[in-house]
Amino acid sequence: MTITALGTWRQPPLVYVVAELVISPYYSLAGKVPGLQDRLRSSFPRTLEAKELVVDGAKPSAQPLWQLMSADQRLGVQLGTRAISLHATSYLQSSDFLSRWAEVLDAIQQAELGAFVERAGLRYVDLIVPSGGKGPGDYLVDNLKGIVPDGAQCTGSMWAAAFQFDGSIVNLRAGAPSPQGMLLPPDFNALPLAKPAVMLEAEARLKASQPIGFVDTDCLREIGRVFEANELLDHYTAMQKLTSKTFKSALSATAREEWM
Amino acid sequence: MSAFIRPRTYTPRDATFYQQRPAAIIEAAEETEAPAYPCAHLLLEPSTPLLIKASGSVVFVKHCLTAATPYALRDKSWPTTATAVIESARADARSVFWEQCAEQAREAFEHAATQQRRTTTAAARLRVDRLAAIQAALGFTTQDLAAVLGLSRPQLYRWLDAADDVRMQDAKRQRLAAVERVAKAWQDRSPAPLRSVAHEPLANGSTLFALLSSDAIDEAALRAAFDELTAKLQAQPKTLSQRLADAGFKRRPSIRSLPSDE
Numbered sequence: 001m002t003i004t005a006l007g008t009w010r011q012p013p014l015v016y017v018v019a020e021l022v023i024s025p026y027y028s029l030a031g032k033v034p035g036l037q038d039r040l041r042s043s044f045p046r047t048l049e050a051k052e053l054v055v056d057g058a059k060p061s062a063q064p065l066w067q068l069m070s071a072d073q074r075l076g077v078q079l080g081t082r083a084i085s086l087h088a089t090s091y092l093q094s095s096d097f098l099s100r101w102a103e104v105l106d107a108i109q110q111a112e113l114g115a116f117v118e119r120a121g122l123r124y125v126d127l128i129v130p131s132g133g134k135g136p137g138d139y140l141v142d143n144l145k146g147i148v149p150d151g152a153q154c155t156g157s158m159w160a161a162a163f164q165f166d167g168s169i170v171n172l173r174a175g176a177p178s179p180q181g182m183l184l185p186p187d188f189n190a191l192p193l194a195k196p197a198v199m200l201e202a203e204a205r206l207k208a209s210q211p212i213g214f215v216d217t218d219c220l221r222e223i224g225r226v227f228e229a230n231e232l233l234d235h236y237t238a239m240q241k242l243t244s245k246t247f248k249s250a251l252s253a254t255a256r257e258e259w260m
Numbered sequence: 261m262s263a264f265i266r267p268r269t270y271t272p273r274d275a276t277f278y279q280q281r282p283a284a285i286i287e288a289a290e291e292t293e294a295p296a297y298p299c300a301h302l303l304l305e306p307s308t309p310l311l312i313k314a315s316g317s318v319v320f321v322k323h324c325l326t327a328a329t330p331y332a333l334r335d336k337s338w339p340t341t342a343t344a345v346i347e348s349a350r351a352d353a354r355s356v357f358w359e360q361c362a363e364q365a366r367e368a369f370e371h372a373a374t375q376q377r378r379t380t381t382a383a384a385r386l387r388v389d390r391l392a393a394i395q396a397a398l399g400f401t402t403q404d405l406a407a408v409l410g411l412s413r414p415q416l417y418r419w420l421d422a423a424d425d426v427r428m429q430d431a432k433r434q435r436l437a438a439v440e441r442v443a444k445a446w447q448d449r450s451p452a453p454l455r456s457v458a459h460e461p462l463a464n465g466s467t468l469f470a471l472l473s474s475d476a477i478d479e480a481a482l483r484a485a486f487d488e489l490t491a492k493l494q495a496q497p498k499t500l501s502q503r504l505a506d507a508g509f510k511r512r513p514s515i516r517s518l519p520s521d522e
Contacts, residue, residue: 042427092433093437095386095390099386099428102382102383102385109381109382230385232382
């Protein structure tokens, strides 16, 4: 069965999506990983082991990480002692991504981790690859463009703001143009997933010293409760709407015309 | 010891007995967070209505006999035509008996709630919500909806069951996402369910239903068909009720639309 998919947007600039649960340190996670791996194996058959350096107080310690990847390496689940997340570089639409995240949440529920969830996060990274002589700034609303002194050329511009909604905070960061050589936003730890077409295009432009930009939309919600899959899914459904609303409010008419 | 109260056939002479300590059972039921199943109405001879609320493997029976409301629990496996009640006890032992019943009810409801949590997963709930949203926009019969989603009817019933943890294959997942986009595209154009125009002939001789149920969903062709049909609908002469609405006439609110406290 083949589908001529247009997506909800004609030319989506989206390159990376992460749904993350920040949990209270869970040192016995290693004992739960086999069960989680079995439950997620049909969608995430490949497993990578890694370590992350955690700096708590003065003494840094290495904590284990497990990365479960889909066969095409476009989706990955990261299990860590401080966070559990789903990463994606392929995205049909929000409901599909949320249904994949729901499957991960169910696997965690069935594994009976009983983890205490501190925070929930949902982050979208979009890359601006300008077309037809346009600059990255042309894709953002005027308020986000910053200044360019007379006679100067802007080679890097960053704009950031936090917006408080009812129960959530959305951090919006826009780089247009991105600081030289920067593909993804700073402080962004990506999984080794397959790069989507837009990211490859952006990389090619960076190599040719042409400007690109990014829009990083990160929604956070304080949870402060023991893990409950159904409840968390409701939070994520609400957070997705806020993220989408915030992202759209940053786009210029040019961006809407070209992408939507 | 069984977690469930042993059911017995009810006889009217027990009515007084039930009215003595119903609160203990009600409390036990309300203290737990057992999610209620849809209610079913049964008839007890001679036509006394029973409201049945099932939670997991336990059924909560609300029996309106007199001004007071007695409660009882019954096992779900008990035939639905029979009335299930708590076993009667000797007058001197009733107080102890009700406490035991309340404790058993509490255990039963907690057990039911646990079972319920296990069976309804977040993914299943989201899947059912997505299907409900699609169905609201399309308004198709089960058979037509199954054809559009590329499923058999039994498969669709499984998808519609929130207690069934279906693992979706990638092709089905993509198809569901495509149908969801199409449903939304239609909803953006018209509040009427797509069913009303699904079999209208298009300029190219096809129909919306044929386009939707084909192996490959061509969203561009469907959107063009939506535009064609909505233009056709707008060109049609207006009905009397539409003309009245345009002239500012409103329907008188029905009794049903009144708030319940009026």
